[in-house]
Amino acid sequence: MTTTVPQPSATADPGRLSGLESRSVSAWFGSHKVLERVSLAMPAGEVTALIGPSGCGKSTFLRILNRMHEMVRGAALAGEVLLDDEDIYRHGRRPAEVRRRIGMVFQRPNPFPAMSIADNVASGLKLAGIKVGREHRDQLIEDSLRQAGLWNEVSGRLSTPGGALSGGQQQRLCIARSLAVGPDILLMDEPCSALDPTSTRRVEKTIAELRGQLTIVIVTHNMQQAQRVSQSCAFFLASHDTPGRIVEAGPTERLFSDPVDPRTADYVNGRFG
Template sequence: MTDVPMTDAPLLDRSGPVDPAAETLTLPPVPAAPADGVPLAALETREVSAWFGARKVLERVSLAMTAGEVTALIGPSGCGKSTYLRILNRMHEMVRGAALSGEVLLDGDDVYRPGRRPAEVRRRIGMVFQRPNPFPAMSIRDNVSSGLKLAGIKVSREEREHLVETSLRRAGLWDEVSSRLQTPGGSLSGGQQQRLCIARSLAVSPDILLMDEPCSALDPTSTRRVEETIAELRGRLTIVIVTHNMQQAQRVSQSCAFFLATHDTPGRIVEAGPTEQLFGAPRDRRTADYVNGRFG
């Protein structure tokens, strides 16, 4: 799989005209950790519905994702979780015929408002995909710095080297690859490749990190390392993860949202709240049935 190009071409009916300004994005400093008292970015959707052509796939989804925490999206296959995740950073609009209504608010500002550049949104809201997708022939170093190029960010060579090391450290990979940064990214194990993709996303200093089943193709040991990386990133940025692994949702998240769809109704949130409550004392019987493995 290759990276989705960070195009500014509007395909989604909901989006307005794109700002013609083409200034190079300015790279913010990379802190070791958020300064005390500095709020992290919050993400919220209000009454979001989505369509692919005439088919409605999401119905009036409202959800607040707490800044600095991990929110897990759970539910059976086909209930709209991954579509919802892609709506959060405007990847939904890259599918022709896609449309949506409602608002996606990043710190209170709608990411789909007219004139807002999709590339700027995708820099602030990064994405890690289900299967690791490094550029296999590109070196580890260049894989990480390619995120800067995709986002249109220019830095000096010294700044780039600092960002490569910082991003690999934050992704929990530096100690394993620091002596072989020139080797191809494709030479790494599956779990290392996934953490390399996380490092590439972190290189552009996102406020939000979206993760679409990041461990589904990994062995248990690699899954543990990725989960450790998620735990280390918590508090530094806001994370939203789609997972089918109920134990993983309990381990890594502080909040959960349970999505459900039927053959004749689009996906919607049945219940959302603290992870401990959703798994320990769910309010809706359908939630209890799902988290206890009675369907799905």
């Protein structure tokens, strides 16, 4: 049966959007514990930034949020991740459905280089097992590219290879591919780390435009970026003998201007990390 995919509305009521919450999440790779009882509310319709030094478990935590952690051999976890107050790890819940609702944009752009721009966007549907009629496909591609802030730059060359785009355009193409399936949550793992300043600004503009349409969780090492794009922030920290955990979380403005923990103040002010 052919189905259409609901797209987030630009005028959506944030009260009706999906939020995400972790409760006492711990994680292991084999016998090595990498996260310790991480509890964090990621408000609906807002951008939550995860900050902290390399190796403190931020990216592992992000992958736990859409069940990618379990794809790693020897990986294990404890705790709950709630989407609309329902645990995404409950028995019988299909990982593919979780990953459709909770999309992921990776650190480096990963479009299919020989596939056209249009087919790259539509490939997200195929990967998610969603069939869309031809009459809806073209409109869905346009809508997704518009949401990703890329339509005006590529509308006249949708049949050209995605690999011919610049790095920043490729990253926004990957965002469009994720948006095509109509996710409730979008996870972004250092999406600008491989981009130049101009491309970074464009991706950040896209994030700002998506705010209010869906919930975004972003890992970033750029403190200025965390301040620019997020409304909530969580500071992760680990040491050589203790797993990663959240030191402090709360509104971004407060975390940067008046943190409670002195370690947070040291990190956001560049005194370590």
